[in-house]
Amino acid sequence: MSDSNRRSFLKHTAAASSGAAAWAWTGGLNAAGANQRLSVGVIGCGGQGRRLANAFASMADIAYVCDPDESRRGPTQQQVRAKHAVSDLRRMLDDRTVDAVVVATPDHWHAPVAIMACEAGKHVYVEKPQSHSLRESRLLVGAARRNKVVVQHGTQSRSDPFIANAIRMLREGVIGEVLVAKAWNIQRRRNIGRERPSDPPPGVDYDLWVGPAEWMPFQKNRFHYDWHWWYNFGTGDIGNDGTHEIDYARWGLGVEGLPTLATAVGGKYFFDDDQEFADTANCLFEWPGDGRVGKRRQLIFEMRLWDTCYPHNVDSGAEFYGTAGKMVLSKRGRIAVYGERNKRIEDAKPKDPPSLVGNHYADFLDAVRSGRKPNADVAIGHDSVALVHLANAALRAERTLRIDTDTEQILGDEQANALLSRQYRQGGHWAVPRGV
Numbered sequence: 001m002s003d004s005n006r007r008s009f010l011k012h013t014a015a016a017s018s019g020a021a022a023w024a025w026t027g028g029l030n031a032a033g034a035n036q037r038l039s040v041g042v043i044g045c046g047g048q049g050r051r052l053a054n055a056f057a058s059m060a061d062i063a064y065v066c067d068p069d070e071s072r073r074g075p076t077q078q079q080v081r082a083k084h085a086v087s088d089l090r091r092m093l094d095d096r097t098v099d100a101v102v103v104a105t106p107d108h109w110h111a112p113v114a115i116m117a118c119e120a121g122k123h124v125y126v127e128k129p130q131s132h133s134l135r136e137s138r139l140l141v142g143a144a145r146r147n148k149v150v151v152q153h154g155t156q157s158r159s160d161p162f163i164a165n166a167i168r169m170l171r172e173g174v175i176g177e178v179l180v181a182k183a184w185n186i187q188r189r190r191n192i193g194r195e196r197p198s199d200p201p202p203g204v205d206y207d208l209w210v211g212p213a214e215w216m217p218f219q220k221n222r223f224h225y226d227w228h229w230w231y232n233f234g235t236g237d238i239g240n241d242g243t244h245e246i247d248y249a250r251w252g253l254g255v256e257g258l259p260t261l262a263t264a265v266g267g268k269y270f271f272d273d274d275q276e277f278a279d280t281a282n283c284l285f286e287w288p289g290d291g292r293v294g295k296r297r298q299l300i301f302e303m304r305l306w307d308t309c310y311p312h313n314v315d316s317g318a319e320f321y322g323t324a325g326k327m328v329l330s331k332r333g334r335i336a337v338y339g340e341r342n343k344r345i346e347d348a349k350p351k352d353p354p355s356l357v358g359n360h361y362a363d364f365l366d367a368v369r370s371g372r373k374p375n376a377d378v379a380i381g382h383d384s385v386a387l388v389h390l391a392n393a394a395l396r397a398e399r400t401l402r403i404d405t406d407t408e409q410i411l412g413d414e415q416a417n418a419l420l421s422r423q424y425r426q427g428g429h430w431a432v433p434r435g436v
Contacts, residue, residue, distance in 0.1 A: 038099040038365060039063045041092040041122075042082075043113055045072035046224060048127060049104035053080045055361045056102060056125075064092040069224075070203035087205050089113055090430075093120040100150075100368055103127060108213040108233045108422075111136035112431040114151065118143035123368045125361070127154040128243040129235055130381045132213075134389040134408060134420040137382045139433050144378045152364040152374040153381030155247040157331050159360035161353075163248055166329050168350035170252050174337055176324030182300040183249035183318040185242045189305040191273045192221040192229060212431040214423040221274055229275030232423075236277030237305055239388045241316060244331060246301055247376075247384040249318040252329070255297050258386050258405045259285040264394035270306035279305040283391040301391065312336075393419035 041064035042053045049072075053062060057080040065082045066089050067073035077085035084091075092098055093116055100123040103114050111131035114124045124144070130153050131137035144151040157163040170178055197217035200206040206218050213232050216222070228234035238246075266281030281303045289295025311317065317330030325345070328336040337348040357366045360375065367374035386408070394401050397416040403409070410417040424432045 037061050038368060039097055040100050040102060041066065041095075041098050042076070042080075042102045042104065043067075043089050043092070044104035044106075044109075044127075045069070045076040046104065049102075050076055050079065052102050052104050052125070052127075052361070053082075055359075056365075057081070059362060059365055060100075063095070063098050066092055068205040068208040069201075071201075087208060089116075093117060093122065098122060100124065100364075106209075106227045106233050107235050107239060108132045108227075109211055109431075111140045112212050112433055114140055115143040115433045116431065118147045118149050118151065121147060121149065123150040123364075125152045125154065125364050126378075126381075128247075128381075129239045129385040129388050130154075130378065131385055131389075132233075132235060133422040134386055135436060136422070136433060137385050137389075138408060139435055141378050141382050142435075143433075150364065150367045150371075150374055151378035151381075152360070152367065153376040153378060153384070154360070155244055155376045155381065155384065156360040157244060157248045158251070158375040158380070159356055159358070159363045160331065161356055162333060162335070163329070163331060164354045164356060165350050166327065166335055167248070167252050168352065168354050169337070169348060170320060170322075170327065171254070172351055174325070174345070174348060175320065175322030175327055175339075177294065178253055178320050178322045179294075179296070180298045180300070180321040181249040181253040181318055182302065182321075183242075183245035183316075184302040184311055185237060185245055185316050186302070186304045186307050186310050187241070187315045188308050189237070189271070189279065191271050192226050192275050194274050195219050195221040210425070212424050212429040215425050226275075229277050231276050234277070235388055236392060237279075237303060238277075238281065238283070238301070238391050239385070242301060242303060243385065243388055245316050245318055246299075246387050248329070248331070249299055249301070249320075250384055250387065252318065252320050252327075253297055253299055255287045255299070256383055257287075258383070258403050258408060259287050259299075259390070260403055260405060261286040261400065262387070262390035262394050262403065263400040264391050266303070266395055277392070278303070278395050281391065281395055283387075283394065285387055285390065299387070301387070389420055 038060045040060045043066045045067035062080045062082040064084045065076045068087050073085045101117045103126040114126045117124045197219050200218040222230045264283040266278040269280040283301040285299045287297040314330040314332045320327040325339040337345040357363045363375050402411045
């Protein structure tokens with residue numbers, strides 16, 4: 001796509017996402033009325049897929065489960081009493097009785113299948129990160145708006161009363177103007193070793209598993225879960241666990257859109273194995289605001305995948321630094337608020353607590369029924385996963401990136417800019433999104 005076409009596309013999708021008329025979807029649900037249980041399909045039956053299937057089974061009818069691994073889809077079907085278990089997701093998308101799909105595949109499938117679902121008129125709950133590349137994420141926003149469907153990003157903190165109350169306090173000025181946020185993901189991962197290509201396990205349609213991604217032969221340590229650590233299939237732990245912390249750090253900081261500067265240092269400091277992504281990283285992003293003093297914002301993300309000594313004794317969390325104090329917040333259930341000179345503010349509570357429907361899955365289903373935007377709308381997801389993709393690009397390019405926020409391109413650096421897209425299978429594939 002040329003720069004001029006890309007700029008026009010971005011302006012078009014930005015305009016669509018800002019207008020109420022462009023958001024409202026019409027025609028109701030495909031199969032269920034306003035007071036009936038929705039029909040849902042679950043794509044991906046790994047650990048998170050099974051958890052999501054169980055969660056949605058308590059609130060909706062699971063019509064399909066889908067996975068190219070027979071050993072996963074069969075047990076999941078029995079677990080949630082799904083009507084159908086299929087390997088090819090197109091069977092689910094072709095069924096007009098399915099109202100919504102849950103996407104819990106490996107990262108390289110997230111955006112392609114979510115876009116296909118939007119085009120099929122299905123509402124979508126897509127696990128984090130909602131895309132394998134920045135370009136795919138923008139295409140997903142466009143597909144959701146164009147088809148007027150609800151798309152919820154799987155950053156569950158957006159529907160967590162504990163986190164939402166803390167963010168509301170920040171908005172109410174409990175620590176003054178928040179100028180800087182620092183998030184972290186610190187844990188000890190495992191060494192995935194070194195392996196060679198081999199035959200896939202029986203019952204696995206590996207060609208379907210690879211899908212639109214650039215072809216790579218089966219290898220044990222880049223398959224189930226370990227795909228996270230390979231450029232072709234995952235987004236590293238910045239895109240895995242880090243997406244959660246980056247999302248609520250950005251939420252608390254109160255910034256929207258892409259930053260104008262992204263930089264990162266790090267690499268493989270600890271693991272001598274096949275994984276490609278960094279196990280150590282320090283990333284920084286800056287938003288200039290309107291350029292006036294007091295309007296600039298900064299977000300820092302720190303990751304160490306070999307450490308067990310956590311800040312504030314929690315493996316993941318965020319600190320917010322304001323002009324009148326500091327807040328420590330973790331989705332693990334920890335919060336501490338301080339005024340100036342580190343004076344603890346006891347029993348801090350929001351003056352006007354936010355009203356939430358329930359958990360993240362209930363919020364999605366309620367948004368489908370009512371036609372409102374969900375708590376983690378696809379456009380909110382886009383702004384958060386953009387930081388994931390910019391951080392990974394800065395780490396791989398080993399330099400600071402300056403971003404044109406209108407075109408979502410890196411200025412003057414074609415090599416780094418190419419990292420905001422991805423390579424697809426040579427010869428094409430039916431799931432490659434249009435416009436990439």
